[in-house]
Amino acid sequence: SERASSLPELNLVLCGSDGALKASVSDLLLGQREQRSxxxxxxxxVCGHLITLVEMPALYNTQLSEQEVMRLTLHCVSTCDPGVHAFLFIVPVGPLTDEVKAEIQMIQRIFSSRVNDHTIILFTNPYGTDKAAARFVEQSSETEQLLSMCGGRYIILKKSLAHDRPKQVLPLLNQIKEKVNVENLYSLLMYVEAQKDGVRLELESRLAEMEKTIQQLKTKQLQT
Structure with missing residues (x-):
């Protein structure tokens, strides 16, 4: 419609290892439930913005092959034309699990460290009080390290995700606009460059390993 076309657009990608949490946050942001694929x-x-919301599947410890992971991540970025305004990484309040840590590493490997400039951590708080959740986030050394990667940007969602939806969603949209460089999107070109860098690093690693093996063989020959 004419009204929708005049609204400011935000392209968001939901990341994380917990599919159910991603679905809950997605429903919260858009205010509606939907069947999953x-x-x-x-x-x-949403709040005067036209939102494109992509729920990216978990990349670590899944049944997806490497080729499927690359295809899906490429699809996530290419869907968000002209680029991704923000990656929203969903983390439950509490000690970081091995799955969460591995998911972070996978995202870094696939999208490169440039993704950090566009990342906001969404802490979900299924247990305890909101004050206790805030205290844990502020005092946890693991959480501090995670937040330092993405410029300290985070939001704590309420214990009940459906509770008082506008008061939860509006601060998130404001933080995206204020603290993420919405003019400098994470683009398809950045994704392609990340893949090129990944291939180059892998080739360099293999070459170094081959040179090491050759040197070991030469040393053995000299000793015989």
Whole structure:
């Protein structure tokens, strides 16, 4: 519609190892429930913005092959034309699990460290009080390290995700606009460059390993 086309657009990608949490946050942001597929792409008008919301599947410890992971991540970025405004990484309040840590590493490997400039951590708080959640986030050394990677940007969602939706969603949208460089999007070109860098580093690693093996063989020959 003419009204929708005049609204400011935000392209968001939901990341994380817990599919159920991603679905809950997605429903919260758009204010509606929807059946899930492998890679969910949803659109809606939220607080005066036209939102494109992509639920990226978990990348670590899944049944997906390396080729499928690359295809899905490419699809996530290419869907968000002209680029991704923010990657929203969903983390439950509490000690970081091995799955969460591995998911972070996978995202860094696939999208490169440039993704950090566009990342906001969404802490979900299924247990305890909101004050206790805030205290844990502020005092945890693991959490501090995670936040330092993405410029300290984070939001703590309420214990009940459906509770008082506008008061939860609006601060998140404001933080995206204020603290993420919405003019400098994470683009498809950045993704392609990340893949090129990944291939180059892997080749350099293999070459170094081959040179090491050759040197070891030469040393053995000299000793015989």
């Amino acid at each position: 492998v890679c969910v792409i949803r659109k809606g008008e």
